[in-house]
Amino acid sequence: MPWIQIRINTTGEQAETIGDHLTETGAVSVTFVDAQDTPVFEPLPGETRLWGDTDVIGLYDAITDMKLIVNLLEAQPELGPGFTHKVEALEDKDWEREWMDNFKPMQFGKRLWICPSWHEAPEPEAVNVLLDPGLAFGTGTHPTTALCLEWLDSLDMSESQVVDFGCGSGILAVAALKLGAKHCVGIDIDPQALTASRDNAGRNGIEESRFELFLPKDQPTDVQADVLIANILAGPLRELAPVIASLVKPGGKLALSGLLLEQNEELREIYSQWFDLDDTATMEDWCRITGVKR
Numbered sequence: 399m400p401w402i403q404i405r406i407n408t409t410g411e412q413a414e415t416i417g418d419h420l421t422e423t424g425a426v427s428v429t430f431v432d433a434q435d436t437p438v439f440e441p442l443p444g445e446t447r448l449w450g451d452t453d454v455i456g457l458y459d460a461i462t463d464m465k466l467i468v469n470l471l472e473a474q475p476e477l478g479p480g481f482t483h484k485v486e487a488l489e490d491k492d493w494e495r496e497w498m499d500n501f502k503p504m505q506f507g508k509r510l511w512i513c514p515s516w517h518e519a520p521e522p523e524a525v526n527v528l529l530d531p532g533l534a535f536g537t538g539t540h541p542t543t544a545l546c547l548e549w550l551d552s553l554d555m556s557e558s559q560v561v562d563f564g565c566g567s568g569i570l571a572v573a574a575l576k577l578g579a580k581h582c583v584g585i586d587i588d589p590q591a592l593t594a595s596r597d598n599a600g601r602n603g604i605e606e607s608r609f610e611l612f613l614p615k616d617q618p619t620d621v622q623a624d625v626l627i628a629n630i631l632a633g634p635l636r637e638l639a640p641v642i643a644s645l646v647k648p649g650g651k652l653a654l655s656g657l658l659l660e661q662n663e664e665l666r667e668i669y670s671q672w673f674d675l676d677d678t679a680t681m682e683d684w685c686r687i688t689g690v691k692r
C-alpha cells in the first residue's frame with residue numbers, strides 16, 4: 399500500500415505531544431528525527447525529552463484526507479492555524495525493515511560487539527552481546543554507554559564480581575558477564591529496567607544465578623565488587639558516592655559515566671576521597687571517570 403506522510407518541525411518539548419496528536423488522527427506510525435535526520439533509538443540518560451530541533455513525522459495510508467488531518471492539527475494549541483508542515487506521498491516501502499537497517503552491529507574495544515537479533519554477528523568468534531532496542535536505556539548508540547563498553551573490554555574480567563549501578567537494559571552487565579565475569583549485581587530504580595535486564599540476559603544465555611537484580615531499596619549492602627560500573631547522571635553519582643564507594647573492594651575498579659564534560663572536575667574531587675583516578679576519557683560532550691579503590 400502506498401503511504402503519505404506529514405512532517406512537522408518543532409521543539410523537543412512539544413515533540414511528544416504533537417506525536418500524540420498524530421496518533422490520535424490515525425497515523426499508523428510516528429517517528430522523531432533530529433535536524434541531522436538521525437532516528438531516535440533512546441532518550442538522553444535520565445530524560446524523556448527529545449532534541450531541541452525535532453521533526454515529527456506521521457505516516458498515514460494514502461487514502462487519508464490530509465486536508466482534514468491538517469485542519470484537526472491546526473486546532474491543537476501546540477500547532478495552531480497555518481502551522482509549518484510538509485505533506486508528501488511516499489513510495490511503498492518496508493518501513494519496519496528500514497528502521498531495523500539503521501541499527502547495526504557495533505564494536506567496542508577489541509573483543510566486544512553489540513549485535514541486534516536480526517543481524518548476523520560480523521565476527522562469530524568475538525564476544526557478541528545480542529541486544530535489540532527496547533524500553534530501557536542502553537543500546538550502545540549513546541556515548542555514555544559506549545565509554546563503559548570500551549572500558550569493560552579493556553579489563554580482564556575473569557572470575558570478577560561486578561556491580562552495574564543503573565543497569566537499564568542490562569547491556570553493561572551482560573557484556574561484563576560475557577567477557578568472563580563470574581557474577582553481577584544489577585541495580586536500577588526503574589522496575590522496567592530490571593525486567594529488560596533479565597530478558598536481555600536470558601536472550602544471551604546468562605544463567606539467572608549469575609545476574610541478580612535489585613531495586614535500590616533491596617540492594618545488598620555486603621557486596622565487595624572487583625568492578626563497579628555506574629552510568630547514571632551526575633546528580634545521582636554525587637548523592638550515591640558513599641554507597642557506590644562502599645560497594646567496591648580495596649583494589650577494585652570503578653567506572654562512572656553519564657557525566658557532561660563540565661561535571662568532570664566536581665565528580666573527580668568527590669570520588670578521589672576513596673579512589674586513585676585515571677585520566678578522564680571523553681566522547682562528544684560526555685566523559686568517563688575510572689579509578690582503583692585504595
Ligand SMILES: C[S@@+](CC[C@H](N)C(=O)[O-])C[C@H]1O[C@@H](n2cnc3c(N)ncnc32)[C@H](O)[C@@H]1O
Pocket residue numbers: 443444534535536537538542543546563564565566567568569570585586587588591614629630631634656
Ligand atoms: C543512562 S541509563 C544507563 C543504562 C545502562 N547501564 C547503559 O550504560 O546504557 C541510567 C539508568 O540508571 C537508572 N537510575 C537513575 N538513577 C538511579 C538511582 N539513583 N539508582 C539506581 N538506578 C538509577 C535509570 O533508571 C536508568 O536505567
